Amino acid sequence: MICKEAINHYLVLDQGEPIPRELQEHIDNCPHCCRLVHQMEAAFSSCRDSVEKIPCPDVAESVLKAIAEAERLTAPLPFRSTSPGNWIVPGIFLFLGILGLPFSTVLATLVNHTGRSLEIWVPLVLGTTFTLYAALFAGSNLDWLRKKFIH
Amino acid sequence: MGTLSDWEIIQEVRLGKHSLYGELVRRYQKRVYALGIKFFRNGEDARDFTQEVFLKAYERLSTFKGESGFYTWLFRVAYYLGVSWNRKRKPSVSLPEDFDIHSTEPGPESLHLQKKAVAALERALEELPERYRICLELYFSFGMTYQDISGITDIPLGTVKSHVFRAKNKLREMLSGTEAEGPYDL
Numbered sequence: 001m002i003c004k005e006a007i008n009h010y011l012v013l014d015q016g017e018p019i020p021r022e023l024q025e026h027i028d029n030c031p032h033c034c035r036l037v038h039q040m041e042a043a044f045s046s047c048r049d050s051v052e053k054i055p056c057p058d059v060a061e062s063v064l065k066a067i068a069e070a071e072r073l074t075a076p077l078p079f080r081s082t083s084p085g086n087w088i089v090p091g092i093f094l095f096l097g098i099l100g101l102p103f104s105t106v107l108a109t110l111v112n113h114t115g116r117s118l119e120i121w122v123p124l125v126l127g128t129t130f131t132l133y134a135a136l137f138a139g140s141n142l143d144w145l146r147k148k149f150i151h
Numbered sequence: 152m153g154t155l156s157d158w159e160i161i162q163e164v165r166l167g168k169h170s171l172y173g174e175l176v177r178r179y180q181k182r183v184y185a186l187g188i189k190f191f192r193n194g195e196d197a198r199d200f201t202q203e204v205f206l207k208a209y210e211r212l213s214t215f216k217g218e219s220g221f222y223t224w225l226f227r228v229a230y231y232l233g234v235s236w237n238r239k240r241k242p243s244v245s246l247p248e249d250f251d252i253h254s255t256e257p258g259p260e261s262l263h264l265q266k267k268a269v270a271a272l273e274r275a276l277e278e279l280p281e282r283y284r285i286c287l288e289l290y291f292s293f294g295m296t297y298q299d300i301s302g303i304t305d306i307p308l309g310t311v312k313s314h315v316f317r318a319k320n321k322l323r324e325m326l327s328g329t330e331a332e333g334p335y336d337l
Contacts, residue, residue, distance in 0.1 A: 011320060014298075015290070016296070036323065
């Protein structure tokens with residue numbers, strides 16, 4: 001292997017790639033190539049060392065603070081539950097309204113204007129509404145209901 | 152905590168132990184900061200850059216699949232952020248004369264080689280656009296392999312190899328210049 005060939009071969013080697021045996025033999029037996037390889041290795045090492053020696057500020061704390069702040073801003077707002085009293089009073093009014101409907105003239109007037117099928121649909125819709133209301137109330141106040149009726 | 156691997160820390164952070172991310176920051180902040188210095192050539196921007204890189208990496212942590220090392224993945228985030236910041240910001244200025252990049256004084260031989268290496272690299276870098284310049288920095292200053300550099304920068308492997316080869320050749324020319332009668336130059 002001639003020097004030019006050897007050095008070209010050396011120059012294409014990647015980081016940490018082992019030097020092939022034939023090339024290593026040439027380097028070991030050629031003082032010029034040996035010196036050049038030694039100098040180049042020292043120069044590469046100097047480049048890496050210069051990076052290692054750059055004094056760096058500690059940014060870990062500020063990064064963690066920024067992450068905490070970003071998460072606080074993007075976190076969903078805490079669920080504000082409505083007190084049981086605020087559910088019960090409108091619920092009672094809703095229930096009384098439904099109960100009182102057959103005794104009022106409103107339903108009779110509506111039936112006269114739109115037809116008898118309304119006599120079926122109005123109680124169904126109102127009954128469903130009240131059931132949904134009761135379900136929402138129970139779901140939002142499970143702890144309160146447990147304390148009130150189980151213990 | 153020091154014994155946890157990068158991947159283990161990432162898994163823990165994903166499970167909600169956000170404070171463990173600080174350990175990853177401490178592991179790599181020095182190198183990211185050094186990359187910032189290479190990009191912006193001033194400490195203030197490099198510091199902001201380092202913070203931003205780790206914040207971006209945190210946001211994208213769910214996309215890290217562990218196919219490459221965390222260090223390589225982090226440098227990919229850093230590289231693209233650096234390129235994007237440099238496009239938006241004013242042109243970088245040179246490091247001031249008194250900017251201390253060495254915590255310890257190197258010996259005269261080491262200093263001589265360091266100067267030669269830096270000069271050779273600078274000559275090689277002068278001809279290159281920024282993205283290729285950083286590619287050489289990744290090789291010489293950060294000890295990354297051709298494959299890693301190509302993965303980080305999306306520059307084809309062959310192009311990375313040829314730029315690095317040219318830079319090495321410049322360094323060889325400079326080192327051989329002191330002994331012009333060496334067989335390589337005949």
